[in-house]
Amino acid sequence: MNICITGAGGQLGQSFKSLTGAYPQWQFHFADRSIADLSDLSTVDQWLEASQPDVLINCAAYTNVNQAEEDEALARQINVDAVEHLARYCSRKAIPLFHYSSDYVYHTERGIPFRETDATAPKGVYAVTKLEGERAALAAHAGTTVIRTSWVYASMGHNFVRTMLRLGSERDELKVVSDQIGTPTYAPDLAAASLQMLQAWRQGTVSGEDMAGIFNFSNEGVCSWYDFALAIFELSGLECTVHAVESHEFPSPVERPHYSVLNKTRIKKTFQLEIPYWREALGRCLAAIGQ
């Protein structure tokens, strides 16, 4: 089976790369932006033609939440138009498409872990385009699997863990928001779960129909960004005093949700997944970084 993966240079894309050894029965084809540029669909089509996917996994996205406010056209091109294009291709070929979305699409004041069927109310260009991208993909191809995830980090790339380690080594004190609650997701755990889903489908324990649609996924547990920062410094042994602040004390052009914890019952039950606790996953990430 040919598994083709876009956005190979990102956190999730690289995490898939690190797991290929566990699936010797499958052939993986990775494309970063230099091979398949989602803002130039002819390069995407050429790569698809050459690699002939049996499954397509889209890890490419415009993910800079603040910058997206100024780059709306590009964010929409990558997070919506290109996703619809990929979904149309998968529909024509009758192959599964895996695509990723964000906890930021929910953004309502529910205060109970969000189920996939709950109302959405995204704020800001990034979150709005992520929701539009999900909808476009699901409308174009019934065999689309959308995984909504949150607070993704890895030992490489741009993420909160690496930012905290950098700032913590430069400063004695940091201010971190304590009124935004969610769950971190270690990118290799998300990649591993995605491959377990495909394996269940391939082995016939889960049908293509049951694999399609929207699923939430994050690590287990709940924390604020402040708690997350404290854990990063505690587990890495780096000394830095962290002050809990409210969101308005860390000004940003985009409002983040105060609560975006995901209910993961659907993915756990459908695929019999055991999901690691966020602090344990953070420990593995810090070990991989060498902290």
Ligand SMILES: NC(=O)C1=CN([C@@H]2O[C@H](COP(=O)(O)OP(=O)(O)OC[C@H]3O[C@@H](n4cnc5c(N)ncnc54)[C@H](OP(=O)(O)O)[C@@H]3O)[C@@H](O)[C@H]2O)C=CC1
């Ligand atoms: N990061 C997070 O906190 C969260 C991410 N998600 C979603 O999970 C998915 C994976 O995110 P993650 O791996 O963390 O994100 P990253 O930002 O680490 O990776 C995104 C990748 O997309 C690539 N990309 C951007 N523009 C293009 C383009 N025009 N053509 C081809 N590739 C492009 C980037 O390439 P380059 O390296 O060249 O810039 C980058 O490698 C995304 O759908 C994201 O929206 C959901 C919730 C949280």
Ligand SMILES: Cc1cn([C@H]2C[C@H](O)[C@@H](COP(=O)(O)OP(=O)(O)O[C@H]3O[C@@H](C)C(=O)[C@@H](O)[C@H]3O)O2)c(=O)[nH]c1=O
């Ligand atoms: C660096 C820093 C951030 N913060 C706050 C800002 C923000 O509310 C929170 C996290 O910072 P980030 O820059 O990682 O935030 P952000 O880029 O909004 O992270 C989001 O990225 C997109 C792609 C997603 O889909 C989301 O799930 C989420 O991971 O911490 C502080 O309070 N103090 C700091 O020193």
